Amino acid sequence: MTMKYFLNSSGKKQRGPSSKGTVPTNRPKHYCGVFGIYNHPDAARLTHLGLFALQHRGEEAAGICTSDGRELHLVKNCGLVGEVFSEASFPKLPGMHAIGHVRYSTTGSSNLLNTQPYMVNYVRGQIAVGHNGNLVNAQKLRADLEASGSIFGSTMDSEIFVHLMANPAHSSLEEALTQSLRKVEGAYSLVMLTQQQLIGARDPQGFRPLCLGKIGGCYVLASETCAFDLVEAELIREVEPGEVVIIDENGVNSFFPHGRGSQKTAQCVFEFVYFARPDSNIFGNNVAMVREELGRQLAKETHVAADLVIPVPDSGNFAAMGYSKESGIPLGHGFTRNHYIGRTFINPEQGQRTLKVKIKLNPIRQVVKDKRVVVVDDSIVRGNTAKSRVKLLRAAGAKEVHMRISCPPHLWPCYYGIDFPSKTELIASNMEINEIKKYLDVDSIGYLSLDGMLKSTGNTPHNFCSACFNGKYPTKISDDVDKLKLEKKVSLFA
Numbered sequence: 001m002t003m004k005y006f007l008n009s010s011g012k013k014q015r016g017p018s019s020k021g022t023v024p025t026n027r028p029k030h031y032c033g034v035f036g037i038y039n040h041p042d043a044a045r046l047t048h049l050g051l052f053a054l055q056h057r058g059e060e061a062a063g064i065c066t067s068d069g070r071e072l073h074l075v076k077n078c079g080l081v082g083e084v085f086s087e088a089s090f091p092k093l094p095g096m097h098a099i100g101h102v103r104y105s106t107t108g109s110s111n112l113l114n115t116q117p118y119m120v121n122y123v124r125g126q127i128a129v130g131h132n133g134n135l136v137n138a139q140k141l142r143a144d145l146e147a148s149g150s151i152f153g154s155t156m157d158s159e160i161f162v163h164l165m166a167n168p169a170h171s172s173l174e175e176a177l178t179q180s181l182r183k184v185e186g187a188y189s190l191v192m193l194t195q196q197q198l199i200g201a202r203d204p205q206g207f208r209p210l211c212l213g214k215i216g217g218c219y220v221l222a223s224e225t226c227a228f229d230l231v232e233a234e235l236i237r238e239v240e241p242g243e244v245v246i247i248d249e250n251g252v253n254s255f256f257p258h259g260r261g262s263q264k265t266a267q268c269v270f271e272f273v274y275f276a277r278p279d280s281n282i283f284g285n286n287v288a289m290v291r292e293e294l295g296r297q298l299a300k301e302t303h304v305a306a307d308l309v310i311p312v313p314d315s316g317n318f319a320a321m322g323y324s325k326e327s328g329i330p331l332g333h334g335f336t337r338n339h340y341i342g343r344t345f346i347n348p349e350q351g352q353r354t355l356k357v358k359i360k361l362n363p364i365r366q367v368v369k370d371k372r373v374v375v376v377d378d379s380i381v382r383g384n385t386a387k388s389r390v391k392l393l394r395a396a397g398a399k400e401v402h403m404r405i406s407c408p409p410h411l412w413p414c415y416y417g418i419d420f421p422s423k424t425e426l427i428a429s430n431m432e433i434n435e436i437k438k439y440l441d442v443d444s445i446g447y448l449s450l451d452g453m454l455k456s457t458g459n460t461p462h463n464f465c466s467a468c469f470n471g472k473y474p475t476k477i478s479d480d481v482d483k484l485k486l487e488k489k490v491s492l493f494a
């Protein structure tokens with residue numbers, strides 16, 4: 001394999017992966033969102049609203065499963081929440097308890113079999129599961145289960161939970177959960193529904209968020225608090241890393257299958273940078289406030305003389321505001337975003353790249369013409385979208401284009417639920433900083449440092465996973481994935 005070299009912070013060359021291979025066009029996809037509610041007369045409708053609020057976490061499929069106390073009822077399909085459910089759906093979803101799921105496929109292809117909630121009949125009755133995250137030992141667990149007779153109905157790693165729980169040797173639901181969750185490794189924030197119980201669970205490292213709230217006397221669970229706002233629920237607290245909550249007629253019963261605080265936490269820092277909605281509070285902080293701080297820190301680290309700071313909407317908005325406040329450079333809105341692009345309008349693998357970007361974001365000539373603009377975005381993963389945006393800005397008359405990114409370069413794949421599984425897809429893993437600058441055709445480029453990013457979270461930096469930036473994976477990764485564990489250092493500014 002041809003090897004490239006990066007410049008580290010001391011100017012020494014360091015080995016990195018080849019620049020050969022394709023650089024796909026699309027940004028990281030969102031992955032999944034979960035919602036659950038116990039003991040509410042409008043359980044299905046509130047779950048429907050909750051899924052609307054969580055739509056940004058998954059746009060390929062949506063589903064709701066309800067319990068009327070005797071049996072479970074399920075409606076799910078491929079599509080957006082607004083496409084999957086109509087008024088005709090609700091009579092099919094009776095009951096006071098419900099879970100819901102929006103999905104982007106991270107393991108398992110995108111088809112009806114792989115939609116969630118995933119519902120089965122098993123030794124203790126019926127159970128449905130909605131999963132956000134990715135298991136890192138799924139292949140081995142599935143092979144072991146199949147060797148002992150399990151028949152899988154999907155290709156999702158999420159199905160493994162119900163197979164593990166189906167072991168008839170377990171004496172209770174608590175024991176089934178304890179024994180099952182001790183076997184899985186990786187990222188999971190789960191909602192589960194039986195005829196009588198709503199269950200929430202978070203992996204011991206707490207990769208993905210999961211929040212517990214209340215509407216009057218009813219308990220709710222959601223990936224993000226923006227879903228609570230829509231259903232007028234009050235946040236009680238986050239489900240702790242490693243915690244299981246069983247909600248039933250006795251209230252909330254909490255326990256820790258691995259022991260409380262048994263593992264160092266590794267919450268996904270990229271939730272703050274990109275995935276979560278700015279109005280959500282996760283990992284003890286408000287996402288918008290963290291993004292603004294990321295922008296401030298970025299301005300301190302990568303200052304440039306310019307006339308205007310413009311965000312790439314929507315996820316760059318708050319970081320751009322922070323950059324503007326810190327630098328004193330006025331904030332302007334140089335792009336208009338079209339919110340009405342259907343998922344299938346242009347397939348990422350088809351069509352003309354610049355046209356696709358142009359349909360989504362159009363520069364405002366009168367704002368950017370003859371200006372030196374600082375464009376603030378949350379990340380550059382593959383690079384082609386950023387390149388197209390720069391081209392549009394230049395065509396609209398921008399005099400200089402300075403790209404600023406509110407996180408460090410993505411150098412490593414994520415095994416915890418994000419769809420950039422190979423280094424060949426990551427531009428910073430394939431090009432030096434000067435090559436990226438040239439490739440994007442920008443006048444300068446600056447990334448936020450790892451320390452700067454972690455400091456901006458307002459939490460203890462060691463609480464976070466930042467493996468896609470530094471290659472330090474918080475779990476064991478199975479043998480069939482990349483074993484190269486060397487930390488890469490790159491120049492952040494050119």
Ligand code: SF4
Nearest residue numbers: 268270414465467468
């Ligand atoms: S590798 Fe990156 S995207 Fe994946 S969980 Fe860790 S910080 Fe988040």
